[in-house]
Amino acid sequence: MTPRENLVAELIGDINEHGWLRTDMVSQAGVVLLAVLIGLTAYYLLKPRITRDNSRWQWFGQGVIRLIFPLVALTVTKLGTVLVGLFYPAAPLRLIGVADVLLLAMVNISVLAYLLRHVFNEAPWVGRWERRIAALIWLAYALHVVGVLPEIADALDDISFHLGHQRISVLTILQGLASVGATLLVAMWLSRLAERWLMRAEMLDTSLRVMLTKVIQSLLVVIAILVALPLVGIDPTVLSVFGGALGVGLGLGLQKIASNYVSGFIILLDRSVRLGDLVQIGDRQGVISRLTSRYIVLKSLDGTESLVPNDTLVTSTVVNQSYTDRKVWIKMPFTVGYESDLEAVMQLLVKATEGLDRVVQDPKPFPYLDGFGDSSVNVSVGFWIKDPENGQGSLKSEINLRVWRLFKEHGINIPYNRLDVVHFKPSNKLASDGNLTGYAPPAPADEG
Structure with a gap:
């Protein structure tokens, strides 16, 4: 096994051998310090502008803010590497190399945290997993700096099996999962951007916007998988091996899911x-x-x-109820006494619906004489409302209250059933033997 590069050990050995005061080492330390200062300055200058309410970067939120320092500092160290290399072409730039690794880890963590938060809408579990993923990234970079990561990769690559003509190892599987996960995150983030843009396009029908969003999401996911597999050396034609099994699954247990998916489109x-x-x-x-x-x-x-x-x-x-026209017809019944002026009743019913924002006035509300009951005349008023999704209860309650007030003002009687109960005191004879013979009920009271 060939020896691996251990940046930390080589940096410590270089310092022990030549000291800190060597000119190329001082130059590297200056570049790192300058990168930190410029990164912090950019962070504090740009943060207020990004967090403004009218900022074009506001939608990116904390993701961009967390990315400012490591990205700016990493850019400065890369430029510093070029400049120091021009003056000291033979000097090993290990101090800048260690700084690059640390800053690159911070960039990766910031980008991954931003993607997770935006793709999954700030779900509660994102915060917990974000810390765990950050710890794994730091561990991977730490193993890389000390030269252990390549040896672990070789050990994982030795554990392999063959699928057809394709050699697949544990390392390949892990790289594939990481690549597919990363590309899927990017694809889902792009679909979120597309969804955000489409939902603001008011010139398009709402259903068309939703359909375009779903199509873009599906295409981006497929493209992400097709891009990720070749990155780890897997031939995409290997997927044909699973095509038959997938077809059987769709024909048996997954046909309902497939039916719902197709029905959605x-x-x-x-x-x-x-x-x-x-x-x-x-x-x-x-x-x-x-x-x-x-x-x-x-x-x-x-x-x-x-x-x-x-x-x-x-x-x-x-x-x-909203297919061709969002308006919905409502008919409210009422009863009035036979002595009422029916023409006045009709006018009052229409008046009760006037001045209400939810009631459509063109076509105008219309009163109806529905029929004659045993003790009342049955009337009603019909009208269109323009927002049925807001319900009918509050509107009917308001119209009922208006009709009640108008009928009281104009002396319109609303008939109602009445039950008269007559209470009498039985005679002493009835109270003693319970005999009802000869009992005559009291005469009814005079009416009027």
């Missing part, structure tokens, strides 16, 4: 339902608040959210 393409539509699916009614590749989120008017599989919308009847 069908829904987005034919625009049968869109974000914000008020729909009824079976006994569930609500507003579509989210469209995903596997299901839709149906938010009812009481705040309850139902996850409805996409294939349910394709294979069953969906009542879409």
